[in-house]
Amino acid sequence: MQMPEPKAEILARKNDLVAQLAEVLGADGVISSPQELLAYECDALTAYRCPPLAVVLPGSTEEVAAVVRICAAMGVPIVARGSGTSLSGGSLPTADSVILGVSRMNRVLEVDTANRMIRVQTGITNLAVTGAVEGRGFFYAPDPSSQLACAIAGNIAMNSGGAHCLKYGVTTNNLMGVTLVTSQGEIVEIGGAHLDAGGYDLLGVICGSEGQLGIVTEATLRILARPEGARPVLMGFDSSETAGACVADIIRSGVIPVAIEFMDKPCIHATEAHAKAGYPMDVEALLIVEVEGSDLEIEEQLSQIKKVAARHDPMVLRESTSEAESKAIWLGRKSAFGAVGQLGDYICLDGTVPVDRLPEVLRRTSELAEGYGLKVANVFHAGDGNMHPLIIFDANAPGDLEKAEELGADILRLCVDVGGCLSGEHGVGVEKRDLMGHQYRAADLEAQMDVKDVFDTGWIFNPAKVFPLEASAARRAG
């Protein structure tokens, strides 16, 4: 994976830049010593590291705007960072860039349950948003697995999803407005407590733009009333194909569960060894299907789901009968990533495929993995086709990372070839940047880069991400 060469003229002006930044932020708002910069050299894609030129931690939208104006005037790239949990290297710095961290801006600004909205500064964590409203019976729906740590800023940048988006959608469907700092250092409001746009849907294109169009400092989010209850059912099958077919049949039957999670045998075994959730060890695949509502509503939905599942001869069908049993069923799923981590280092992929192609993609993924002599564990959101193959490798074995990355690229190309996409919820970042040409033709990428040209004429916001470097070279040189 390549990153552009840092510009020598920017590196040479580090002291001048830091002095200007400190003038607006105070000394404690700017990090510039080499030791401290190491904390920002990577995000959750730890295979790639590079300390930035400096880090700024502004405390207000006005300070963000001041930072942008300083950097824009000097041509210094700005890499925005929420909590640094990106799995695609979205906040990986270059040596000549400034990391703009929003972590100090983490306040709740307004809670308005009658209008079902909350306004926050974007450094707040995903879980803290729900935390601010759950006492009143509300929640914020998108729930990425990193929700304890990840910031709303990053959720907006990557249009993050989660386990429950089959019913509630992803970030973009729950984002009503933003305060945006433009590349010219202006502060603008887009959207708000009302619905939809009066002109072009700029909010729609800002969400998921990976920090490349502007810096989002505040957000208005949709909050929803908590359902009366929720209950999962766990089902085990003798093959991944059968489990996949069951998913499509459940959806087809007219019930829309809030979540359908899938785990394959390698993942079940790793999870069981680690979390001891009591999962069946002899099945090839299991599904966790969760429905919501009152007891009566849950019974009605689950009886329909069980009826559909029976047609696929499940080896195990375990319905939760208590809060404790529900927790146990989710425990394994929630600890799956950590559990697979016990098996070795892993790369977590994020391709999405049409639901009806799941069985085929699972089969071909394991064939591809065999070809590379690598193991893959699968755990993912089956209801929406968002796969998360975990490629297990040994970071200390020379060449193993490269081999795992090649396998990953093959799997992602497969996802695209069956009608899917490279990334369902993690974003392109640097990780999938060089595969973009497989999903999009040159004209398609050109149209996207045209949008960046409009928002960010000088290409100062996170310039080396999303688009293959050769495709963006002329613009970045701009």
Next chain:
Amino acid sequence: MTEIITGADLRPTNETELAEAVAGARAAKTPLEITGGGTRRALGRPVQVERTLSTTGLSGISLYEPGALTMVVKAGTPMAEVEGALAQEGQRLLFEPMDHRALLGSEGEPTIGGVVACAVSGPRRIQAGACRDSMLGVRLVNGKGEVIANGGRVMKNVTGYDLVKLMAGSYGTLGVLTEIAFKVLPTPERAISLIIEGLGDEAAVRLCATAITTPFDVNGAAHLPATGDAPSRTVLRVEGMAAQAEYRAVELAAALREFGAAERIEGEPHDAIWREIRDVHGFAGRDGAVWRLSLKPSDAPGAVAAIRANLGAEARYDWAGGLVWLLIPEAGDAGAAVIREQTVRLGGHATLIRASASTRAAVEVFEPEPAPLARISAGLRAKFDPDGLLNPGRMRA
């Protein structure tokens, strides 16, 4: 290449022909009005060009996989065909798009491309999202005659920028849509609505707020003020599996007891009242300009009262108060200044939906944007359609 004859309509029958038609028009420097079924042609500012480009030749469902909840459809496909195919499989579009024919007095067959270009979302928007939220992917021809694809046909997709949403509500000014992929959902077994009569605007909006913050998944909340001798009606909709819908209706009625007794409706009368709400039948065939305001729901009654203090206005509310339809005497600026005073003060936006062509040419039909956003919008238009070939003047003068 599709032949270009001055003054004639262009009606390509596939995407390649459409791209050639646009490229040809660009070479000849002849701007185009983009049309589908023509039923929403009076939305936006009038486009004054000699030639139209019709998408009706691009028609048909390219892919429909009920088990994957996905439909891919060509832009010129009639809505009736889309909805018919979905109904056969017990599914539907989530966003309940309005049919503008009654309100605008237009004729023809609405197309899916028109729904998307105008971002038409109906009552269920408050629970199921807008038109753009159901869109998974688009194909379009930009003003340079290039075919552009964005998004795809899967439920979750964050690969690159989301130009899909940018296309929704761009009224054909960024490109001519050729194909759109949608997420669809099963139609619930049963729908029940509660009607509470006699509430004033303030109380009705409070009632709606109470209703949509219960756990009963209310997916329609509208208020039709009193007219003549008929009392006002506030209408709330729940749906679900058979027993689930019953449960929700009973519990919702109990939760709303303080607002008065609720009448229950189901079946055809139920569907009819939601068509009436969705399509704003109350303002159809009557004189006056029609505005559509999107506001914070709790702000809506106050905004309407302030507008009424200056203009004779009749209001109807949807989206729990967040969507206000106004009927205003069409004189002068058709109320634009008075209405926009409220949207500027409160946040939100107002769109002039129905007025004579001369009024729509003279008044800002879409909410004016602050300077930095206006610059971005104009910049996008210049990138996608550098020569201003597609629907010139439709959104901004």
